[in-house]
Amino acid sequence: MAEHCSSSSLSPSLPLNGRVAIVTGGSRGIGRAIAAHLHSLGAKVVVNYASSNSAQADQLVSELNQTTPKAQVIAVRADVSDPDQVKQLFDKAEQEFGTQLDIVVNSAGVLDPKYPSVANTAVEDWDNTFNVNTKGAFLVSREAAKRVKRGGGGRIIMITSSVVGGLMPGYAAYAASKAAVETMVKILAKELKGTGITANCVAPGPVATELFFAGKSEEMVKRLEDACPLGRLGQPKDVSGIVGFLAADAGDVRAKERERAMATYCVTGATGFIGSWLVKGLLEKGHMVHATVRDPGSFDEAVKGCDGVFHVAASMEFSVTVKENIESYVRSNIIEPAIKGTLDLLKSCVNSGTVKRVVLTSSISTITAKDGNGNARVVVDESCQTPVDQVLTAKANGWVYVLLKILTEEAAFKFASEKGINLVSVITSTVGGPFLTSKVPSSIQVLLSPVTGDPELYGILSAVNARMGSIALVHIEDTCNAHMFLMEHAKAEGRYVCVAQSCPISKLLNYLAQAYPCSNSNRYRVIAEENDVVPSEISSKKLTDLGFTYKHGIEDIVHQTVSCCLGYGFLPPI
Template sequence: MSIGSGPAAGFRSLEGMDGADSPSSPSAVATTTVCVTGATGYIGSWLVRSLLRRGYNVHATARDTGKASRLLSTFSGNSGLKIFRSDLNEEGSFDEAVKGCLAVFHVAASMEFNVPVEENIEDHVRSKITEPAVRGTLNVLQACSRAGSVKRIVFTSSISTITAKDDKGEWRELVDESSVTPINGVWNTKPRGWVYILSKLLTEEKAFQFAKEKCIDLVSIIPPTVAGPFLTTDVPASVQVLLSPVTGDPNLYPILVSVHSRLGSIPLVHIEDICNAHIFLMEQQGAEGKFLCSVGSSTLPQLTDLLSLEYPYFSSERFAKGFHNAIPPVISSKRLTNLGFKFKYGVKDIIEQSVACCIKNGFLKCPITEGINN
């Protein structure tokens, strides 16, 4: 079944929307309903709030509706919010949530980085993680196909699907949406976080395949490490990974190092910017394919220097050695910015706000130092 006759077919005119995370006045969005899966997660919860502030009606899905209600019902504009219990593992459980929606943001995903089993590990990963992840994504897309109202799906991918090294293991000068991590290479080398990398690669691949077969308009947004403030009660995994040099987390710091070894730096985006980019791609009629969304990158020594400036309890000296001094590849978001998207926050803003929110949350101790906000 075809959903629309072209990119964003059937969308109302959304002229005058400037991309800011603020309430929108145009009546064009007043009766527009969209769906967000994984609405209690880091990106999902912020995206729900951003959409409500713009005047959209939002169908938010979560496995735990009680948790979703406690978090999301506090947002301004929540009269336009409906919460639905949906589970990626249950076929048909998204049907009611997407019914009547013009667009769907598929944000929900497993955050498994590694697995504890050692024997038959590949069979375990296939049967317990990657195959359920693919089925879950197809459950959402099938619900969209059955609904008949959905004109565009925005799929949240990951920078883990991208590599800065070519087939010969040499550094690329420019990294963009075409710099895809080979699936076979992940199975063979099993780098840190390899389970999550595989899950994202396979779900994105199957999503585009299904969308092409069913003539569904699907675009994919590729976030790097997402950080900044958060609305969830728990510190998001991506923020914990970013701050792992400070916390010394033995499981998360190697993931940061793995990102650096694959990309030559740590690309970043602010949580507000990534959510604005989701909405921008939903509204842009000319959007198609994949879009990398990174405002900038820092090498690990540069990142730790920034962390030490914002959090004086932390010393970056021990991180200064052991990383190549060559100019890192450029992580390009030109496909996105050429469409007209503008980033609001830079790398320094992201670090500063991540540290401040984690101090306020109690995840980091509060230094008795002038300049650090409580």
């Protein structure tokens, strides 16, 4: 959670006015853009560089100082892997501007342009990568923790990388060096509790810089570009804006009137597929976010002061391996803990006195296309509840997850009704598109099972097709937009199906085959065509009648899902 600076000298246009910032690696690439952006927000900036050639740093300093009546930017040469030089860098900054530092951004970094496998990585190249990326980040963080101004407004920001979670071959040393930094900063943030100093990492995806292009073929660049959610490489200015947001107090970047209008939300399961995108979307809209990543036992602290709560966290157990007393085992070990966690969260919402609405992430597994006689419905909507006894009798692939979702949602609405909580649920279908997580989300694995050839996951996909008559899809961006839309819409109530489009499983396999031709999808296509039924219409009318619109269709969802998985190495190159 960001801390608010109480300085009355700050304004929405110059939120960093009077503050002093160091930007390591500030003469080129992302660091250069960050230095320029912090200066545009009013900061006095120390541009650090390591090369014996100061031309780029001097040019940036000259350009920025021409925009202000008095020079506010200096260049200081220092090797971040040398503790003495790091200390001298901080000394020079304090001496030049006559005050303590407010902001330290560590953007210095190196990447081996040979992209060697682990087996072919030279010891000296590994050492060089860790020397700059990890040791350098440690030395800068250590000095910053001692010398950044306390009492509010102090910021320590490390630039890491999305390759930490991408696990891309050829990036072992680089990814490992950045992963170490991320772990260190998480600990540092806890150690700085109570000081008014925040510590954060910004982990960009592929950004068009000299460092990024070095050693890459046009084919490699194109593959990484296609995997980007926006279909293009990031630009340094994309990263600098995020750093500027973290460096300033969020309220000071915007007008005070807007600050009062911006709500604070809690997101459970914030590191998951939907949760991570939801946090991203809320922050981009200017909201304050309290995020939980594990069941904390008590949600009181996370929910305290929040206007609304998004309950996304959920168990992803599809099956169990026990052979005896299966139903009893599932209820006591999976379902009851999940229900307890949900009710504990709702109790914290009641205790908070501030939470106005809770949005619960539900699942399309809670509804069915078959009526009580087993016949297919023409239209499937929120009223078509899946009977619990049907789930227990059939025990189709994924039945544990289906039962979990049905019973948890029922318990949540019952408790909400008794306690007067405004609860809305989003019945999400199979979610696709690019992901921000370090692991491939379960829904993506199920969606791509015809491609990967995983029989268990394909069994789940087939079971969904059998129950629903088709596979319903929605893009991750639309999913999260629907969550936020329902949180904010005054007339939202009850359950809402969130489906962009649906199609029989055989047609889905055609889309997959177009995006990623392989023998598995051809083999499964024959099986799917044999099992196709007349599809029911899975209706999202209740949501669209409220005013919500979808951005992405099936082809877009499938293409972006495959491209993202290719980029992260989950799927082998075609």
